[in-house]
Amino acid sequence: MRILFLTCVLALLCAAPAFGAADVCVECHAKTTPKIVSDWKNSAHSGVGTDCATCHGSEHTTAEDSHEAALATPETCRQCHPQRVEEFSNGKHALGWKSYKAMPTTHWQPMTLRTGLQGCSGCHKIGLKSEEELQELREAGSTYGAGSCDSCHTRHLFSKKEAQSPQACRTCHMGMDHPQWEMYSSSKHGVRYKLVQEGSLPEDAAAPTCQTCHMEGGDHAVMTGWGFLGVRLPMPDDEEWAEDRATVLKGLGVLDPQGNPTDRLEVVKQAKVARLTEEAFRKEREEMVKVCSQCHQESYARAELRRGDDMIRIADDLLAESIRVVAGLYEDGILKKPDSYKYAYPDLLTFHDAPTEIETRLWLMFLKHRMRTFQGAFHINPDYALWYGWSEMVRDNNYIEQRAEELRRRARVDKLLEQ
Structure with missing residues (x-):
């Protein structure tokens, strides 16, 4: 029994980040990016000990070496959420980047529209990317969306409740070519859910969201x-x-x-x-x-x-x-x-x-x-x-x-x- 106990303790120590590492990150980022820190502190990750180094590695320790911080990708999330990442990989969202690049005139667009948040790429970055494509984003200086999962679970809170809300889908599924938000929110389904949100209808009223119909049971293979x-x-x-x-x-x-x-x-x-x-x-x-x-x-x-x-x-x-x-x-x-x-x-x-x-x-x-x-x-x-x-x-x-x-x-x- 004593040997088993010592083995478990040793395993936990090996898996845990270096003592005080998270404190060092928080101390600095509380000054430079305070909302990132407050989001992380309010997240489920913080509650279970998932700290900065878990997702970004431990190479970045000073303001001068910020480029050493690892880029979080779906493979980072897979360490703890293998089922959801596998489901996501089999759905259409995972193909968003490929379908965007497959459009015949994508490469004619100004670079800002192709790499930043100003054009189609701002939403299509939810798609999975190869290591070569990730490197292209790094070199272009715009790594937003590389994580894919953070398109719906906004970092660094990564809220499940946020991603379950139809408003999370609104940021992309709206506008000229796919106004699903406008259609849903003004339909009977959307109006009833709005009434549930504001308390005019009971929480268990029949009021489907985007996720109810397209992600039944939390299945990410949309x-x-x-x-x-x-x-x-x-x-x-x-x-x-x-x-x-x-x-x-x-x-x-x-x-x-x-x-x-x-x-x-x-x-x-x-x-x-x-x-x-x-x-x-x-x-x-x-x-x-x-x-x-x-x-x-x-x-x-x-x-x-x-x-x-x-x-x-x-x-x-x-x-x-x-x-x-x-x-x-x-x-x-x-x-x-x-x-x-x-x-x-x-x-x-x-x-x-x-x-x-x-x-x-x-x-x-x-x-x-x-x-x-x-x-x-x-x-x-x-x-x-x-x-x-x-x-x-x-x-x-x-x-x-x-x-x-x-x-x-x-x-x-x-x-x-x-x-």
Whole structure:
């Protein structure tokens, strides 16, 4: 028994940081970064003895060697939270950095937007990164987001309660191309949760949060049925929808003009921004039905999700029609196809780098209004689905068709003047 006791004591001493190490860090940082210290003192980490050296190492001891402080990454968190880090690694958030870098014109953006907090990278840094990518961030002098976990569990408090609040999701899931916060917070779900937060409804009232639906039981492997792009394989049995979806896939550069897969399909696979098998889609759909059935009858849940699918079908019809109009302008030489476009279709993933007014209107139709059409439906917000989504797509389509006719008319006039 005595030997066992001594063994346990020795193990604890070996695992513990050097005596007084945390006190040294706190003494200095209480002056230089006091809120970091107060956050850590209020954290669960502080209560269980996880100190600065646990995450940042012990090489940094003076103001002159601050660069020696180790950069915390998900692997740092894995030491104590292996299950959650493994779940996170299998979810779409872990792919945020890869999907950002996969966009065809990311490298055209100003460096500040690519490495700092001013552009897409500010949110997409939640994704896992290779050691080479981490080194690039170090050299750029912007290591924010390298830890990934701290995107939701803000350092150095790393609060579980904060990460469980829908407001934690708001910092990224809002704005032009994915206004989930705006849709959720003004939906019946979001309004009821707000009433719970302010005490107007009891704490156990049915009031789902983002985490209720997308992180059931705390599962960090976040994934959705349709994926960010709102496209999936195999093609639907409905021939008209299948043709429209093929056109959308051509606009995304996943299929070439003849309908054959391109090398970009592999990028979409790796980034998991679309479900590419029926099994993958059904897995996510059934998990969502299970969640919805906690508050609703299963038949009602399935019916509402099918209505969301129908909104994608309706949106695809409008978007495909506009894509074909612009592609026709390329084919007839009315509109010059950008040299950066690999195929004879407008590239929806060029975003704001679209070179002309009509092409800009097309990517806005895809990224802003189509997203609102189907995301509004799945977030149970009819106003977003209708007025901010489908109605705007109708206006986009009208504009693109009218503008295309003007361009064709001008081309005919120019040709007559040349004769």
